[in-house]
Amino acid sequence: MKYDYDLLVIGAGSGGVRAARIAAGYGKRVAICEGDKVGGTCVIRGCVPKKLFVYASQYSKMFKAAKTFGWDIQSQFNWPELLQNKDAEINRLNGIYLNLLANAGVELIRGFGTFVDAHNIKIAEKTYSAERILIATGGSPTVPDIPGKEHVITSNEALDLPQLPASITINGGGYIAVEFACIFNALGVKVNLVYRGPQILRTFDSEIAAFAQQSFIDAGINVFTDTSISAVEKTEAGLVCKSNQADITSDVVFFATGRQANTERLNLTKVGIATQANGQVVVDEEQRTSLEHVFAVGDVSNQDNLTPVAIREGHYLVDRLYAGGEQYPDYDFIPTTVFCQPEIGTCGLTEDEARAQHANIKTYTSTFRAMKYAMSDVNEKTLMKIVVNEDTDQVLGMHVCGADGGEMIQGFGVALKQGLTKTQLNSTIGIHPTSAEEFVTL
Ligand code: NDP
Numbered sequence: 001m002k003y004d005y006d007l008l009v010i011g012a013g014s015g016g017v018r019a020a021r022i023a024a025g026y027g028k029r030v031a032i033c034e035g036d037k038v039g040g041t042c043v044i045r046g047c048v049p050k051k052l053f054v055y056a057s058q059y060s061k062m063f064k065a066a067k068t069f070g071w072d073i074q075s076q077f078n079w080p081e082l083l084q085n086k087d088a089e090i091n092r093l094n095g096i097y098l099n100l101l102a103n104a105g106v107e108l109i110r111g112f113g114t115f116v117d118a119h120n121i122k123i124a125e126k127t128y129s130a131e132r133i134l135i136a137t138g139g140s141p142t143v144p145d146i147p148g149k150e151h152v153i154t155s156n157e158a159l160d161l162p163q164l165p166a167s168i169t170i171n172g173g174g175y176i177a178v179e180f181a182c183i184f185n186a187l188g189v190k191v192n193l194v195y196r197g198p199q200i201l202r203t204f205d206s207e208i209a210a211f212a213q214q215s216f217i218d219a220g221i222n223v224f225t226d227t228s229i230s231a232v233e234k235t236e237a238g239l240v241c242k243s244n245q246a247d248i249t250s251d252v253v254f255f256a257t258g259r260q261a262n263t264e265r266l267n268l269t270k271v272g273i274a275t276q277a278n279g280q281v282v283v284d285e286e287q288r289t290s291l292e293h294v295f296a297v298g299d300v301s302n303q304d305n306l307t308p309v310a311i312r313e314g315h316y317l318v319d320r321l322y323a324g325g326e327q328y329p330d331y332d333f334i335p336t337t338v339f340c341q342p343e344i345g346t347c348g349l350t351e352d353e354a355r356a357q358h359a360n361i362k363t364y365t366s367t368f369r370a371m372k373y374a375m376s377d378v379n380e381k382t383l384m385k386i387v388v389n390e391d392t393d394q395v396l397g398m399h400v401c402g403a404d405g406g407e408m409i410q411g412f413g414v415a416l417k418q419g420l421t422k423t424q425l426n427s428t429i430g431i432h433p434t435s436a437e438e439f440v441t442l
Pocket of ligand 1: 144173179258
């Protein structure tokens with residue numbers, strides 16, 4: 001045989017593991033290399049531990065509302081216990097991933113992979129050859145190069161803080177910044193959320209983003225907009241963020257200012273694999289890089305950076321390569337959720353995007369207080385919004401900021417993808433009493 005493997009996958013995260021085990025299931029000789037724990041960002045230091053923290057933080061609101069339902073609860077939060085249980089859960093999931101690979105017959109090689117030449121990858125001082133190579137190395141947080149950046153943590157460290165701080169300053173206005181701002185706020189930490197623009201969640205529907213921002217302020221988060229942090233100084237009083245607006249002091253400073261592709265160890269320029277200015281590997285619709293036999297999936301590539309997208313890309317790719325598959329990931333109407341509190345669920349076009357693309361757009365909105373909080377002094381509200389093309393009656397976007405927003409949008413996302421019309425939406429009987437029923441009565 002000309003090569004050690006038919007397929008060598010670099011990086012054992014969600015996309016890489018899926019591709020490796022499906023390819024092995026087709027009888028291919030597959031290896032996967034990983035220099036860290038198997039599971040990748042999502043399982044080890046992303047979606048999964050973050051969502052566990054979201055659940056933990058939501059109890060404070062539930063305890064508050066519980067009194068009105070007749071429960072008298074004495075509650076005490078224990079951060080080390082949450083960390084310990086979170087780590088145990090991640091280890092359990094890591095074990096499941098290891099079993100999935102072993103049961104599929106994928107060889108796991110410990111170490112980071114580096115291209116030696118177009119078909120040879122060096123991993124921990126040994127070189128392995130492969131007919132095809134899949135880059136699935138994911139991404140990692142970036143921090144702007146400002147004085148005092150060594151005092152700053154990222155989402156990686158936020159998941160393992162030795163103790164819960166009394167105060168935290170979070171810089172950024174995207175997914176990670178707002179999710180962690182809400183987690184820490186609900187756990188009783190004084191939170192400063194600092195964003196350089198006029199309104200957080202810039203890429204989301206602006207009405208939903210404004211509603212979320214106001215909800216965070218109402219919940220006690222100090223939101224600083226149009227504020228750019230230029231330096232972080234360590235003082236007796238704590239860490240001081242110097243900005244164009246004010247000095248903001250807290251125990252911990254957390255930057256959630258975006259992520260970059262993990263390509264620096266791969267030696268891509270040596271073999272002529274093209275990357276974008278931000279480091280992401282350029283791929284075509286086949287997931288193919290500028291080398292015919294090298295592919296890339298997930299956050300390392302220049303497509304949507306979401307776990308289910310990486311999994312779909314990896315799965316379809318090996319189906320096409322080894323089993324005559326003909327499917328390609330479809331990047332339209334990808335539902336997504338920001339696990340902030342209240343939660344944002346969204347699918348399709350924002351109002352601004354829809355107006356830029358179509359002549360006659362009508363929107364439908366409803367704001368209300370969810371029944372589970374109606375009797376309590378939890379003031380959280382829900383905003384639901386539908387964006388419709390009036391000329392065709394097609395629903396172009398559905399957005400919610402409210403409890404269980406993500407769970408709602410997953411279901412409606414199926415219908416949106418099939419070309420749902422407003423008439424069809426309204427012909428559906430609502431489930432009463434739920435929040436989701438608002439969507440079929442607007
Ligand atoms: P995002 O791209 O979502 O947000 C980055 C934020 O940082 C933006 O508000 C951006 O501002 C700001 N920013 C960027 N550079 C600077 C800078 N130099 N100084 C100050 N602010 C800056 O990145 P995240 O890190 O939050 O998340 C990365 C990606 O991970 C997401 O886009 C998403 O694909 C994925 N993710 C998905 C989750 C989910 O599905 N629930 C959860 C977490 C992450 P501006 O808006 O002005 O550009």
